[in-house]
Amino acid sequence: MQSANVNRLTPYLFLAPAAIIMAIALLYPIGYMIYASFLDWNPSQRIGEAEFVGLRNYINLLSDASFLESFWVTIKFAVVVVSLEMFLGVGLALLLDRNIRGMSLLRTLFILPMMIAPIVVGLMWRYMYHPTVGIFNRTLKSMGFEPIPWLSTGDWAFASVVIADVWQWTPFIFILSLAALQSLPQSAMEASRIDGATGWQQIIYIKLPLMLPVLIVTLLLRLIDAFKVLEVILVLTNGGPGLSTEILSLRISRTASEFRELGEAAAMSNYLLILLMLLTFGMFFYNKAMEARAARLRKAAEEDL
Amino acid sequence: NPYEPYAGTTLVINVPAHPHYNAMMKVLPAFTEETGIEVEVDQLQYLKMRERQTLELTKDEGDYDLISYVVFSKADYVFADQLENLARFFMNPKLADPNYEAEDLIDGYVANIGVAGGKKGYLPGPTGSLFGIPFGSETSVLAYRKDIFEKHGIATPETYDQLLDAACKIPELEPGMGGMASRAASGHQASHAFLLHLAPLGGRVFDDAWEPIINNEAGVAAANALKTIVDCGPEGSQTFGPAEAAAAFQQGQAAMFMDSIAFAAGFEDPSKSKVVGNVGYALHPEGVRRGSQTGGFGIAIPKNAQNKEAAFLLMQWLTSKKGDLMVAMAGGNPSRFSTYENAELNAKYPYSATFGEALKYADPDWRPIIPTWGKINADIGTTMSQVLTEGLDPQEALDGVAERARAIMDEAGYYTWQ
Amino acid sequence: MLCRIRFGGTCVPRIVFDQVAKSYGAVEVLPPFDLALDDGEFTVLVGPSGCGKSTTLRMLAGLETLSGGEIYFDDRPISKLDPKERDLAMVFQDYALYPHMNIAKNMSFALRLARVPKPEIEEKVQRVAGMLNIAHLLDRKPAELSGGQRQRVAMGRALVRDAGTFLFDEPLSNLDAKLRGKMRAELAEMRDTIDKNMVYVTHDQVEAMTLGDRIVVMSDGFIQQQGSPEELFKSPANKFVAGFIGSPTMNFVDGDLVEESGAIWVRGDGFHLPLDSQMAARVKTAPDKSITLGVRPSSFTTDLTQGAPIELRVVVSEYLGAQSVLVTRCGGVDVLVETQSAAPVKAGITQTFGVLTNELMIFDKTSGLRL
Amino acid sequence: MLCRIRFGGTCVPRIVFDQVAKSYGAVEVLPPFDLALDDGEFTVLVGPSGCGKSTTLRMLAGLETLSGGEIYFDDRPISKLDPKERDLAMVFQDYALYPHMNIAKNMSFALRLARVPKPEIEEKVQRVAGMLNIAHLLDRKPAELSGGQRQRVAMGRALVRDAGTFLFDEPLSNLDAKLRGKMRAELAEMRDTIDKNMVYVTHDQVEAMTLGDRIVVMSDGFIQQQGSPEELFKSPANKFVAGFIGSPTMNFVDGDLVEESGAIWVRGDGFHLPLDSQMAARVKTAPDKSITLGVRPSSFTTDLTQGAPIELRVVVSEYLGAQSVLVTRCGGVDVLVETQSAAPVKAGITQTFGVLTNELMIFDKTSGLRL
Amino acid sequence: MSAKTYDRQNPAFYALLVALVVMSVGPIAMMLMTSLKLNVDIMSDTSSLLFMPTLRNYETALCDFLWYEAPHIEYCDKTFGRALINSLVIALVSTVLTLVIGCMAAYALVRFRFMGRDTVSLSTLAMRMVPPAVLLVPVFGIWTFQFQIDGTRAGIILVYVAMNLPFVIWILQSFIVQVPIQLEEAARMDGAGPFQVFFLVVLPLIKPGLAAAAIFTFRVAWNEFLLANALADRNSRTVPVTIVNSITEFDIDWGVIMATGMLLAIPPIIFTFVASRQIITGMTAGAVKG
């Protein structure tokens, strides 16, 4: 009977190290953070010294035009960036999922952008976007085009930030998609070749559906990360011009360090958290609902027999 | 020997990555040799340094014995009771150097950087006391291209009218060259650039009763001045941070540059600058009054420091006449009148005299140093960026800033006594 | 496409392997071989496990590159062609179902790709699924099926198609006898009614013998013999083929050819059998008198009026329903004897059986070739 | 561990299924059933594809939870036990080889986990690999093997072990006849020499009949009959078992029992056969005179001196080597007839065969039970 | 296994590939070029391709390791070497820990049905959503006042492991799902306990996923700045912190930053190169039939 207990404990044994570490090093600080969102707390104070203000931070934020603006910018940024990256990353993975010489070198080349420190990436792009000495404008000018105000008008700045982020983070999608692709059952691929699938059809009907579990998770993780992008934008535009590229995480970080309002920053990130949770729950339950529906349909079909 | 009891101690000091402190590093060995006190330096980028200090100072036992702080941290640290009141040390005959000559320290700096508790809380006054000593202080001066100005017969701008005039004339006279390179990037940079003009043009952010007056005529004039400068500036100025602005000037893409004196060294460095020898320095032009910015760093002893006495000795040594001169000779920014007048220094850095002169007009109150400033500053910065890039009307923009600033001040309790 | 014979729009080519070879790195799996499959023929590849049957099939399908030689469809080299251009349907030995599609989707995939109209797809899938007894599983995913059901889906996926060449790699190995019988009948009908190339890999005697127009016996990558089922059974080229075809397997006993009283006899440890005149004529010229004798288990009879008598000690009697197989000892070797269960023989006794001498085969001892 | 019988340290329990049931969600795969396997017995599970054989085996192995009931090893409930505590070795129907380990590693995995000394592992692996003809493949990865070779590795992985109970799920389905025969013999020897529980799933008549001490016939999750091979062949409990056991499969024709001239006859469309007295006595009490007649293909003979005459039109003649199977028509139904190839029968003609009436079976038309 | 065969590709594919490589690596090439320029060249608007390459910036970045005295270096930051070692230790240790621990948790979440499974899984994800900026102060406070591991490598490793775990858990879940369950069953039949099943059978089969996760985890741990800056003291400071701290706003020393950036990128590039070789096809080929 002892073994039965061990059985039931097994999952917990597997989970324990992760759970313990996350509990003490993540959940616990997050708990603090959530508590902090009800405080008027500046970072020079210890948390005990901060004043409890209830929901004030949350309420203030709702009427804070800049916050709302950056909320909107964030969503716009995340959606644009993640769609582009998914498209490019998966495409690139599909393109490189073949047996050619020098593959691992190529892969490494494509993963490179992700490996450069974000701060350096930011500086590098800032240099490339430089109105006069930057490579883009210089090239444009040498070809006789008007230079583009990369960082100095709102729309272009947004586009510039998106480009830099896509450049840096497409490899993330790429590498995970590639790993997923390589884990696919080869026999199904062979079968589809026999069944007459062209390369595209193979991608659409076999590869993508089979990669889907990984793709969904990748999408989710990238989406979450897109909401957290900080350094590159900080260096590139510092949120400007105006608020055109001030995404929420930048605002949060500025609120915490520049404005020294930890409580408010915490409240902001809780709003972000709520948004992301809604998104995740949405996806999660949609999945569950689809599964349930499929099961129901199947059951109905079986009962018909 | 006052240093005797502390010989062998190792002090840990936290300073920013900044030319002045690079200079300080060169003279530290002399200090160690003289006193037997070892010094370990932890150098951080100045905003990161501030973040780190904020956290560090909350500890019971801190790592740092002496910290260098950015001006606007003064309010936070003092408010949180994290800095030692220096009176304690100056009162101690075993520590205080009788030949320190405190009156030689540039008073604008001392007021701006060192003292808190007086009038408005962040400036000297009958209730104020000293928490830090300026070390690596800066003010704004106008750097201009002597060659260009001479070539076109433009006089060195003395007033804002002349300044703006020159700024927009140069692009016409010298195609491809901007008038003046200025910071303008959204956020702190745009705000900084705006405030640079606000004080000389007679404006203030708040009046004495903490009511925002940033949107008065002077404020609008300052905003317009900045807009003019940026519009006539080199290409893409709207996004310049100080580094790009300085680079533009160094590369000869702008004829003027008005910012901290700390940039001067770079203009004279041939590995970075193409305009070595062609740069002239002048006082910050006069608007309705003279009012150059004050800024830079001070040094202070944290409450949670481990070796406070030795730290004080180092602080005193560094800011003494001798120390100040040594650091200045190594490329730092002096904080003493006497240093600026020093012949040797002027021989090495010809612009020193101008700088010394500029310091006399340094305005310690060009911006408020209060805990809510971070937020207001950011708001000014974003709004000014909108003025510069999106064509927002200055008056409207500043009205908005004033309104939001008032709300912030109100919430922070500044109107409690009204 | 060059095509000599067409049936309903598909092309049924004559397939020729010309010096085709296959190696995996240093492992030579198939040394160069020739093979010609006439169009519309049902070819069965048989051979021991690991002899290269699947590899041959996969090369034909275009899933495996050739290490040498060329395959021709109606004189047209195809080794550069993609599988989908070869117009084939294939049942994989390991099924290779699409794990994310349900059974109906799995079966209809090729049709959907070919843009066959929906109702037609529906009809075909239903028909084939019905034939395979998997119509009630159409909504399931492959993971929710039993092994045999998966194999049937794999089969169904090929059968719904209208390709010119069908390749089957042990398609019935996991099915029960009844279903296999049924499937065999369906395949036989297909073979007889629609004219397609079919290449069929199996290790099952019955399948090979009943289905094949031509049987190719392979061993260790070499083709040992090819021909009609009857040819292979009656006149195997060598000992390997003789031993491989027929179940239970043929008995081999070493012996010597001796001439006695005008006839030729085979004498060995524990037996002494006369050859019939036809055989005797053939072995007369044999250089070596020391040979291997092959006797099929079915060549024994309990009816002593028939055949030459031989005395065997019965060791085990395996009951197989209508027949029983006896394991007997003849000298030092085991000899299998098939008898009708109706005339039971007890284990442990020594009994005299009759050997139908006209069914005996004589093989050269060293080369294994049939004399 | 409770253990009644021990052999060399391992425990060979008596296995009892008590009202064990299995459903996957709403799909009831196995309704509650009882089954007892005596210790040291070789039990064969047979049944059509999808009837629940693998599921039963997997429940016994502990890989599938029970939806109801309990399994006992020597009266000890084990459904809560982990597979590794049940002391079993298993060959999976789908092999489940470790793709990242070479064959030697695959085979020795269990032994290495059990910390068997290296030389002993080495020796066992070599021995079993030799027996399975895969000794030359020990360094390969599973992906580099043929289907049958993989299956042999799966087999080897179980055979190297020294477990109390061996579970085989169609372990020979992908092997050629010869190898299968060899393996069967090895298994038979194992069965006879070492006393272990063996549960063997197969769809192969021959395997079931030759190996099983006891055969369990399943269909649709129900156990139809269990007993010795001979019992099942000679006295099947119902039409299903009769049809399932024996190959080619038994012919079923509907007919009526009629009493004529003192004897009982079965009359149907195209035939009219007398029952022998024993059978006649048994069917006398049948409530319904309309029955199904079962005739094994082997019950026909071309020797008209034996049995009752019946006229059949031969449709197809399948050549199987020593035997031929004829598909004939009797009234509206197909009837399979097995004949010796030595006496060939041409397709297309109508011929009279003899039916061995003592081998006829009579089934109730509705319930399918044998009368 | 000597001669590997490669598929032939058509020229359009190579053209596209080249274009993509240029897009992806172009900026990095720029960076390399910039790192070889003097500042005066960097900011000048004359052609960017014609310049005198110089190693000066690298000398500055690596002044600590130079065996000669570079004349242009006035002041040398002695901490780069130490920071490099810190970074390597922290990144490697935290990557290994995260992978092992995360993989185990992912396995539990995929293969075992137990109470609160979905909750655990989702809350794991939720934890990833919190921006580090707000966690900074609580983490610093807790590490300093409660755990007293501020300023140690262990402290930084702890927070990195925690931070990366949700990612690893989620991504590996989707790879573990694809491991044929039959293999685990076979291992259980062979007498393997849950940990043996996991380490001997599952882990080797999700190599591609592991490699991808490792690359990403390593990257985060290598480049992370914010928390490292708060938690590290002078002795445990990592390279990114060192770099950022050498940037002044008066004068962005482009050349040196790019040089340091290049140097900083080398270890993760090597790591990627090694790890991405594990992303190989057909891990489970030949395992099961079906």
Ligand SMILES: Nc1ncnc2c1ncn2[C@@H]1O[C@H](COP(=O)(O)OP(=O)(O)OP(=O)(O)O)[C@@H](O)[C@H]1O
């Ligand atoms: N996950 C599942 N969900 C629903 N039904 C299932 C699932 N797995 C198996 N089944 C069904 O359970 C039945 C029994 O399956 P099982 O694998 O035991 O069959 P089997 O007797 O081994 O057949 P075979 O000879 O084809 O291997 C089959 O009809 C199958 O479709």
Ligand SMILES: Nc1ncnc2c1ncn2[C@@H]1O[C@H](COP(=O)(O)OP(=O)(O)OP(=O)(O)O)[C@@H](O)[C@H]1O
């Ligand atoms: N990737 C490989 N590397 C080396 N040898 C291989 C590889 N794939 C297959 N082989 C070998 O090639 C030979 C032929 O394999 P093939 O699959 O064609 O056999 P088969 O005749 O289909 O056998 P089975 O009846 O067992 O399926 C086998 O001996 C096998 O071990």
Ligand SMILES: [Mg+2]
């Ligand atoms: Mg094969």
Ligand SMILES: [Mg+2]
């Ligand atoms: Mg099964």
